[in-house]
C-alpha cells in the first residue's frame with residue numbers, strides 16, 4: 341500500500357490511503373502495546389524517560405525505552421547480564437557523557453526539565469541525582485572529610501548562610517551535617533568515635549554506607565545505585581537493604597540488581613530489561629514477580645534463562 345501511495349497521481353486517493361495506513365498502524369500499535377504501559381502509580385513521576393536509545397559505536401545497547409519513575413519509592417532494574425541496566429541507570433544523570441563512544445537519543449526529564457537540553461547544568465544534575473557504585477569508592481581521606489567533601493567542593497552557600505543565621509560557625513554546621521548524613525546512612529553508631537580515621541580502614545559494608553552518606557551530603561532527590569551490595573557479605577547486604585528501604589521514605593531510589601530476591605524484598609516497582617536492550621515489563625514488584633504479563637519475563641524470573 342505504501343508503494344501505491346507514492347506512485348499514484350490522484351491526491352484524494354493518496355490521502356485516503358494514508359489515513360487507512362495511519363489507522364492500521366495505530367490499531368496495530370494499540371494491539372501490541374504491552375500491558376505494563378498501563379501501569380500507574382501514586383504520586384508524581386520524578387524521572388520521565390521517553391523513547392530512549394543508546395548506542396556504543398554500532399552496538400545498539402538500549403532500544404526505545406519509555407518509563408516513568410515515581411518519587412519516594414524504590415525502583416529495581418533487573419535482567420540478564422548485558423541487557424543495558426547500567427547503561428540505563430547512567431542515562432539518568434548523564435554519566436554516559438563520560439564514555440566517548442556512547443550516543444544517547446530520546447528524552448529524559450527530571451522534574452519536568454530535559455536533562456539532555458543544551459542549557460542543562462551537569463554539576464547541579466549530579467548533585468540532585470546522585471550515584472552509588474558497585475564497589476565502594478571512598479576517598480583516601482578521613483571519614484569526616486569524605487562526607488564533608490561534596491558540600492565543601494560545591495561551596496554550599498545556603499548551608500553557610502543558614503549556619504550564620506543560626507549563629508553557628510561553619511565548623512559547627514559541618515559537624516552537624518556530617519553527623520546527620522552518617523545517621524541517615526545508618527553508620528553513625530559505628531564511627532562516631534573515629535571520624536578522623538582514614539575511611540579505607542572501614543569494612544566493605546561500612547565503606548558502602550559511607551559512600552551513601554557522601555551522596556546524601558549534597559542534598560540529592562534521587563539516588564541511583566548500581567548493584568550496591570554485590571561486593572558485600574550477607575550481613576552487610578542486609579544492612580544496605582534496610583537502609584535503602586528507609587531512604588525511600590525521603591528519596592527516590594533506582595537500583596540495579598542481579599539479585600531477584602533482593603529486588604522482590606526492597607522495591608516498590610520493578611523494570612525488567614531483557615537481552616537486546618529492551619524494557620519488557622514494568623510494574624508493581626509483587627505483580628511482576630507473581631503474575632508477569634510476558635512469557636519471556638516469566639521464563640527469566642523462574643530461571644529458565646538468563
Ligand SMILES: Nc1ncnc2c1ncn2[C@@H]1O[C@H](COP(=O)(O)OP(=O)(O)OP(=O)(O)O)[C@@H](O)[C@H]1O
Pocket residue numbers: 396399401419420421422423424425426427428439441
Ligand atoms: N563503555 C562501554 N563501551 C562499549 N560498550 C559498552 C560499554 N558499556 C556497556 N557496553 C555494552 O552495552 C551493553 C549493555 O551493557 P550494560 O553494562 O549496560 O548491561 P548490564 O545489563 O548492566 O550488564 P551487567 O548486568 O553485566 O552489568 C553490553 O553489550 C555492553 O557490552
